[in-house]
Amino acid sequence: MAHAQYETRTRTVEETVVVLTLTEDEAKELRDVVREDGSTRAMARIYRALMKPEAPEPEPEPSADTFEHDGVTYDLNAKYRDTDGDVWRFARFGNEVIGGCIHKPENIDDGCSLAFVMDYGPLTKVTA
Structure with a gap:
């Protein structure tokens, strides 16, 4: 079909x-x-x-709902797939962004560092 x-x-x-x-x-x-x-x-x-x-x-101010890593802007409200096929969600806590593979992190200790997550990149935005 x-x-x-x-x-x-x-x-x-x-x-x-x-x-x-x-x-x-x-x-x-x-x-x-x-x-x-x-x-x-x-x-x-x-x-x-x-x-x-x-x-x-003037350069637009970055949205509070985005973060930048290595020149790429990511949306905190989107899901991203890594090279292994795992889906990641992100959350900001103060100045730090944390990634979660099973669910969106609910606190700073509830996920993985950006450095860890980006080791599985490049990440591709999930659109469906």
């Missing part, structure tokens, strides 16, 4: 970008050069960007 279901997958995409830091005087000189050579669409886009530099957007 056929079976289909939706899944949510998290993908990490690495992209290389060029960030150019200029003083106001350097930006003015570059605007003048780009304006004179506005022969391509790319040069026109660069000129428009130089005319209206934007302030960087």
Whole structure:
């Protein structure tokens, strides 16, 4: 019998970008050069960007319901499967996050340290 279901997958995409830091005087000189050579669409886009530099957007505050480990953000309300197929749940107690394999930890002594849990990684979010 056929079976289909939706899944949510998290993908990490690495992209290389060029960030150019200029003083106001350097930006003015570059605007003048780009304006004179506005022969391509790319040069026109660069000129428009130089005319209206934007302030960087502030980094959002991390949710109290998440934690980060080795650059990966985990949801405290989600379940995660390790490489052995075991399902883990996490809870925060003060500044410490504890993992539980059978159930979500109810106190700091009721689970395993993150270092122990992450030895069985990478962890994959359970979506169904």
